[in-house]
Amino acid sequence: MKHYDILIVDDEQRYADMLARRLELRKLRCKACYDGRAAIKMVAREHFRMVILDLRLPDLYGTEVLTQIKTSRPETAVIILTGHGTERDREQCMARGAHSFMNKPLDIDRLVAIMAQIKEMPE
Amino acid sequence: MTQSPNSLLSSIWPQFSRNGEEHLNPYYTFQDYRQTWGMTIFILMTTALLPLIVMALIYYQLTETSINTEALLRTERLASNTRRAVTFFLEERLAALTFTVNEMGYDRLTRPGVLSEVLRNLKLGFGGLTDLSVMADNGTQVAYAGPFNLEGKDYSDQPWFMECQQHDACVSEIFSGYRDVPHIVVAVKSKRPDGHFFVLRATLETERLIQTLSAFKTGEHADIFLINRDGLLQTPSQFYADPSRHVSLSVPAYSDRTKAVLSSDRSGLPIIVGYAFIDTKIAPTGFILMVVKQKASMMKVWLDLRSDINWFLAISAASIAIVITLTSTVMVNRIFHADREKAKTMALAEQNCQLASIGQLAAGVAHEINNPLALINETAGYVKDLFLIKEQYKEDTELVEHIDTIIEAVERCGTITRQLLGFARRFDIQTQSIDLKEMVTDVINFHKKEAEYRNIAISVDIPETIPLIETDRGKLQQIILNLVNNAFQAINNGCILDIRAEMDGPEQVRLFIRDNGCGISEEHLGKVFEPFFTTKKEGQGTGLGLSITYGLVQKLHGNIAVQSKTGEGTTFVVTLPVQTKKEIQA
Numbered sequence: 001m002k003h004y005d006i007l008i009v010d011d012e013q014r015y016a017d018m019l020a021r022r023l024e025l026r027k028l029r030c031k032a033c034y035d036g037r038a039a040i041k042m043v044a045r046e047h048f049r050m051v052i053l054d055l056r057l058p059d060l061y062g063t064e065v066l067t068q069i070k071t072s073r074p075e076t077a078v079i080i081l082t083g084h085g086t087e088r089d090r091e092q093c094m095a096r097g098a099h100s101f102m103n104k105p106l107d108i109d110r111l112v113a114i115m116a117q118i119k120e121m122p123e
Numbered sequence: 124m125t126q127s128p129n130s131l132l133s134s135i136w137p138q139f140s141r142n143g144e145e146h147l148n149p150y151y152t153f154q155d156y157r158q159t160w161g162m163t164i165f166i167l168m169t170t171a172l173l174p175l176i177v178m179a180l181i182y183y184q185l186t187e188t189s190i191n192t193e194a195l196l197r198t199e200r201l202a203s204n205t206r207r208a209v210t211f212f213l214e215e216r217l218a219a220l221t222f223t224v225n226e227m228g229y230d231r232l233t234r235p236g237v238l239s240e241v242l243r244n245l246k247l248g249f250g251g252l253t254d255l256s257v258m259a260d261n262g263t264q265v266a267y268a269g270p271f272n273l274e275g276k277d278y279s280d281q282p283w284f285m286e287c288q289q290h291d292a293c294v295s296e297i298f299s300g301y302r303d304v305p306h307i308v309v310a311v312k313s314k315r316p317d318g319h320f321f322v323l324r325a326t327l328e329t330e331r332l333i334q335t336l337s338a339f340k341t342g343e344h345a346d347i348f349l350i351n352r353d354g355l356l357q358t359p360s361q362f363y364a365d366p367s368r369h370v371s372l373s374v375p376a377y378s379d380r381t382k383a384v385l386s387s388d389r390s391g392l393p394i395i396v397g398y399a400f401i402d403t404k405i406a407p408t409g410f411i412l413m414v415v416k417q418k419a420s421m422m423k424v425w426l427d428l429r430s431d432i433n434w435f436l437a438i439s440a441a442s443i444a445i446v447i448t449l450t451s452t453v454m455v456n457r458i459f460h461a462d463r464e465k466a467k468t469m470a471l472a473e474q475n476c477q478l479a480s481i482g483q484l485a486a487g488v489a490h491e492i493n494n495p496l497a498l499i500n501e502t503a504g505y506v507k508d509l510f511l512i513k514e515q516y517k518e519d520t521e522l523v524e525h526i527d528t529i530i531e532a533v534e535r536c537g538t539i540t541r542q543l544l545g546f547a548r549r550f551d552i553q554t555q556s557i558d559l560k561e562m563v564t565d566v567i568n569f570h571k572k573e574a575e576y577r578n579i580a581i582s583v584d585i586p587e588t589i590p591l592i593e594t595d596r597g598k599l600q601q602i603i604l605n606l607v608n609n610a611f612q613a614i615n616n617g618c619i620l621d622i623r624a625e626m627d628g629p630e631q632v633r634l635f636i637r638d639n640g641c642g643i644s645e646e647h648l649g650k651v652f653e654p655f656f657t658t659k660k661e662g663q664g665t666g667l668g669l670s671i672t673y674g675l676v677q678k679l680h681g682n683i684a685v686q687s688k689t690g691e692g693t694t695f696v697v698t699l700p701v702q703t704k705k706e707i708q709a
Contacts (some may be wrong), residue, residue: 012494018501025508083493084544087597104493105500105537108508 004046008032009039010054010094021040022108036060047074050118055082055089063092070097077118081106135449139459150466156459163451171443175507179436186425191385194395194421199383202397202414204349205339206381209412212335214403216327217292224313224323232257232323238268251331253306258284258322276534283308292406297357334356344417353410363415370413372396393418396485419481489543496536503529542667548583554593559632560585563622566603570611577616584623589632593702598675605672606636606695611695614640631700639692648687
């Protein structure tokens with residue numbers, strides 16, 4: 001079974017795929033999925049080092065997905081990447097165990113830096 | 124409530140001028156405060172003073188009428204009494220003569236010495252007789268007693284003699300006759316046994332009559348005298364004689380009763396004229412008794428009283444006018460101030476409303492744009508990644524530059540959408556106790572290097588008396604940062620930035636951020652808080668900084684105002700509550 005480092009969860013399919021490709025160019029193994037329930041299932045089934053999670057998903061709200069992921073896999077780091085994140089969202093997400101909170105449009109270098117930081121941390 | 128003399132003066136001084144606040148004019152309830160004020164005073168004055176004046180006039184009218192009636196009655200009574208005295212004077216003498224002719228008869232009277240005897244007796248009894256004479260029916264004087272020797276004179280053409288022939292007796296007017304001394308002739312006719320008649324005539328001194336009249340004079344301005352029917356004065360008049368010895372008043376029409384009328388003299392002064400036509404029981408006379416009184420003297424008491432009332436009325440009216448004017452001014456001032464507050468609030472509300480709707484629109488736009496923007500970013504980023512990472516593309520540097528331009532543009536769009544969202548959103552406020560001085564110092568520290576480099580003097584004056592402020596740290600920091608940034612952009616090298624704070628009452632803090640930079644022109648001053656308004660060159664500013672600052676200050680339940688003059692600098696004044704009220708947080 002292929003081992004993935006990162007799960008990208010975003011309702012905009014093309015965005016998720018594009019981000020996955022960019023990260024793959026940087027030698028990171030990525031998988032994309034497009035709704036919250038699928039993401040929860042995937043995280044429970046497979047081990048991901050980190051999850052890049054959008055807050056606006058068609059079925060569940062991102063914070064709910066975050067809670068579930070952190071319950072089933074506390075060791076998985078979750079990076080929130082959203083277009084309309086408010087201060088409150090940031091606080092809520094951080095309180096629920098998110099590693100960091102980023103806004104779209106994304107600064108890829110910052111994301112890569114954060115990921116490098118996560119890889120440094122012991123699992 | 125205690126008021127200082129200054130505020131008392133300002134509350135009674137008209138303040139409802141609206142010069143210089145034209146932008147508030149559409150929000151006023153009343154359009155013309157001066158007119159409102161004038162109308163109020165006019166209506167109150169009319170209501171208060173009109174009844175007073177009308178009552179006073181009615182009272183004057185009634186009093187004057189009753190006083191006139193009273194004066195007429197009094198004059199009429201005086202005339203009536205005087206008439207009785209004059210009539211009695213004449214009748215008494217006529218009666219004496221009648222008695223004499225009937226008692227003694229023609230023969231005895233014409234006997235020498237007898238007439239002198241009778242004259243002496245009459246003088247003793249009545250006095251005031253000058254002489255007596257007996258006339259035959261042809262008018263020849265047949266006997267005479269008295270100081271003048273007038274025997275044998277012919278009186279047949281004398282008016283009194285002719286009148287005596289018609290009536291049994293007569294009273295002449297006062298005339299001077301042959302002797303050139305004013306006198307009255309009274310005469311009675313009697314029959315001799317042979318059927319011829321004879322006349323006994325007496326000459327009366329006028330002195331007695333004048334004395335009788337003057338006994339009735341009362342007061343300085345009363346005048347009592349006799350005239351004949353042509354208006355010729357018979358006894359002297361104190362005030363109403365003209366050079367031809369005629370009375371200077373019109374001769375009244377005949378009446379058999381005593382009368383009194385209102386009239387006026389030659390100089391127009393009101394007078395009361397009482398008159399009576401004198402007739403004796405035996406013979407008519409040509410005398411008219413005149414009693415003339417000046418109305419002014421009779422009404423003096425009343426006129427004095429009226430003058431007092433007039434003074435009282437004038438002083439009352441003046442006090443009422445002052446009280447009404449002051450009260451109206453105070454009331455209209457209060458209405459005006461309340462109205463101005465209302466207008467200010469409404470103007471502000473309208474501005475807020477405008478900003479809010481612009482904000483909602485902006486938020487909508489930002490949301491919709493952000494997703495495609497993110498996709499462009501990732502796609503362009505991917506292409507760039509390919510060029511940077513894959514060996515076969517690395518050589519082509521031009522394409523990478525183009526992609527960098529796209530990514531840069533996306534970044535700029537991203538900044539705008541983030542700021543737009545920030546402007547529109549209302550976050551919960553996380554209150555903390557904040558030391559304003561510490562925060563300002565922190566913010567200034569960000570700019571320390573730039574200030575040193577540009578030689579900008581920053582002075583901070585926040586007194587120790589400013590208390591800790593209960594508010595949102597992040598938002599307050601953002602506000603101060605935005606304003607300081609703004610100032611740094613507005614000033615040239617070598618200028619001054621001055622930050623100071625003061626208390627505005629016990630519950631508010633005012634923060635002044637003043638620069639002496641380029642300033643804001645008057646036409647731009649009203650728009651500085653509107654989103655996308657900028658005077659910077661395209662691409663250098665989004666025009667959102669101050670509108671976001673405005674939104675943040677609103678969220679902290681504060682106010683922001685700007686004062687500026689082109690070339691002199693700009694001052695932003697942020698007023699914040701010391702305690703943010705949690706219950707009205709959005």
